Amino acid sequence: MAQEEVNKILSQEYKLGFSVDVEADTAPPGLNENVLRFISAKKDEPEWMLDLRVKALRKWQTMREPHWAQLDYVPIDYQSISYFSAPKKAPNSLDEVDEKILEAYAKLGIPLQEQKMLQGIAIDAVFDSVSVKTTYSKTLMELGIIFCSISEAMREHPELVKKYMFSVVPMSDNYFAALNAAVFTDGTFVYVPKGVRCPMELSTYFRINAKNTGQFERTLIIVDEGGYVSYNEGCSAPQRDEHQLHAAVVELITHKNAEIKYSTIQNWYPGDETGKGGIYNFVTKRGLCEGENSKISWTQVETGSSITWKYPSCVLKGDNSVGEFYSVAVTSKAQQADTGTKMIHIGKNTRSTIVSKGISAMRGQNSYRGLVKISPSASGARNFSQCDSLLIGPNCGAHTFPYLESQNSSAQIEHEATTSKISDEQLFYLRQRGLSEEDGVSMIVHGFCKEVFSQLPMEFAVEAKELLNLTLEGSVG
């Protein structure tokens, strides 16, 4: 089958690559304590936060960028990045949000006016370094649910932020986590009180707009005993020739009988076929199942970024707690992804499930890296892992790095892995029944991802499917 035709369709343009011209307050490039003071002042932060930032920066300065991942990229010059950019007009309510920002979100299909929004989804919109709008906060407040930007949380709920921030991902956890701790600008904060099931999907949309800036958001979600929340995040960025750095941290905490369902659709600008431009996505996500019978479930659909380095993990501390990781990672063009999870079993009878689907096309390189660790205390622990790779075309690659450490003989661990190619014969079969080449590939790829997509909330599953079609349209082996 004609490879040129395939490449032509595969190399189609990124559709969210526009930028808007918004007057912005941007910090000069470079990273030092003055920049931290600038950020802290801009965000009107309490003094204790600035102290933590400075501590994190000092820690970061002693650390080295990790290079154990299967990733090959141009070195990052941390002094050439601007660590803060915010639209000049600081909005207090929706009426004050800059028209251009509202337009930008409308273009992305995300209306911020509450009356126009999808029923049952509350949105926090983060534009470059600041949260510009959180919808439905008041409605949620009546249930005792806090859903706001992390900056607001620092001012309004310092006791919660102090207690939980850095409790799951310490500032010294890794190089990028330390960087984030020093310069994080905004992000989302969620607190669900005891016994409350959040009645609507909570959602954050991250948008990078300004040039030469990094985005460093921090998300903190706490669900108290018996509570439940389903949280979703989406991301996009303008098409630019330079690489931009995104280093986020997400911390989740579930107490006894509580549950968090966390879904991500990551569609940062992937760069072009030659590897020019695109987002460097270095993200630390970790959840702590603190209480017994608690549950944390990660679902991610990763289609964007030129480099993805991301391992959403679960620390299963409470007895009988459950961790899940469902992932679809697509690498096309010259994208590289090194992604997977860590399941750390500490409590008794803890269970974890890992389902990872990697799809590689064109020159994409896709690695699954996962750790299942069973501590001596985790008697009766169980893990099931399934890692499948699908290759489209002759120039891409798939790699699997599963790590298993079991220190308890009563644990049961199962690992299954497959690698398959969309074969010419499969595609021919579908075409012989009257389906076009594109529809055939799409059918095979969607079949491959089905288990993961079925974990997403309905609206997001639809978005994920469309996104996958856009990324892989017409790809043939």
Next chain:
Amino acid sequence: MMNIKNLHAKIGDKEILKGLDLELQKGKIHVIMGTNGAGKSTLSKAIVGHYDVEVTEGEITYKDKNVVEMKPEERALNGIFLSFQNPIEIAGVNNAYFLRSALNAKEKHAGVKETNAADFLKLMRKHIEQLGMKPDMISRALNDGFSGGEKKRNEILQMEILQPDVIILDEVDSGLDIDALKSVSEGINRMKNGERTFLVITHYSRILDYLNPDYVHILQDGKIVKTGGPELVKILEAEGYQAIEKDL
């Protein structure tokens, strides 16, 4: 219905079909028999546009068009159907979803209303029952983990639902037990309507007892060397291909 003229085709560098002529008549059942390597499967692949086969000369005329120049899916949408000798497995693709998509593609091409999910399920259930297939054929993945017999019945199921005009059955009888052979043959017979044309490629006369073919063609070394009625099968059965060769 379909006229194949002076067809030359190769797989890789090897010429397999060497000037094959064959006229398939409307409403008739044509049988092609021949030794291994004679070019039977290459002929079926050439008709449906399989990527393995390169047609170097000659034409296949169907509905006033040379199908050699058409994409595989265009040939399919125009009513050419191949029951594969070894249907491929596609994990994760639901059998019913796949078949409905194929039917809808055909309906769209024909400019008629597309069958909705509910009507399609009714239709599929009816055919599954007729073919003696298990009800879980609706929910299973396409040919994934199917037995040989289940795969062949699934081909017949697709044929019955897609209602093609020219039907090529490439060794549809191989690996079938008597019950499966019977239900597959019944499926084929249900499709006979005096309009549809069948090209049955087989090694065995067994299935022909059920199908009552109109013409039997002997394919040897890339050409049709003999054409006759069902009586040819009897000669082959009794004396083998050598009898035909002697005769030439």
